Amino acid sequence: MRQVGDLNNLQAKYFDKGLRILAISAEPISKLESIMLNDKGAKYWIGSDTSRSMLKVYGGGGIPHAYLVDARGKIVGDAHSFSGAQIEKYLDQVYDPALGRELHKSLKGQVKLYNKGKYGKAWTGVARLTEHDDRGVATDAKFLREHCEAAAQWHQKMAEGDIKDKNYAQVMNDLAGMTKVFDGMEQATWAAAKQKELKADKAVGNELKAFKALAKARQKQLDAGGKAKKLKPVAKLYKRIVKKYPGTKAAELAEKALKTLPR
Secondary structure (H helix, E strand, O other), X not given: OOOHHHHHHHHHHHHHHOOOOEEEEOOOHHHHHHHHHHHOOXXXXXXXXXXXXXXXXXXXXXXXXXXXXXXXXXXXXEEOOOOHHHHHHHHOOOOXXXXXXXXXXXXXXXXXXXXXXXXXXXXXXXXXHHHOOOHHHHHHHHHHHHHHHHHHHHHHHHHHHHHHOOOHHHHHHHHHHHHHHOOOOHHHHHHHHHHHHHHOOHHHHHHHHHHHHHHHHHHHHXXXXXXXXXXXXXXXXXXXXXXXXXXXXXXXXXXXXXXXXXX
């Protein structure tokens, strides 16, 4: 595991890009407070998981082990530890919505919409200003419009990836959101059409039911706190998913979860 100072530096360096470091240890809280916070001065969240239930949910990997998880809770990388260069490589693959500079005051309303995540309204509202007589206004208008388009393209790419991976529970929520935040843009039309197509697919409906059951089983596992007696009914839930929804992504994940439970 990396030194506390290194992790503090990584947290500070990449905080603006969305990096949040959370350390989970099997040590009791009192010991963690004494060593990590008071003695070593760790500046990131530290959790105590004496039952190692969280590690089991993530598939196991031993301690120490590091996971890079995106904003939606999806693991994008895992290893014994990550260097700053490795983290930067992953972060470079993530869309950064920050504009990075102030735009002309005449775009104040559109910038406000953009910062609220209302990309479609910002994109539509700024269109007329791209041909403005003032070159500064026109340049900034095009700059803002390009950022709206980049956001739309990134969200579509993420949705397409989730469809490919059969993460339908995630993608259905994302598509519904895209039709609203990108209203007026081609990605909103694409999202609405894709949502309609998926809703009509019986296989997708089956996956959604399976994922709903999986979510309940995972919560039960967390609530069990690693206690063998309480994990027995959890195992039954996972087995039921495997049997009832064969061939689904949820059944595949349930089967993996079963292997982490005590026998």
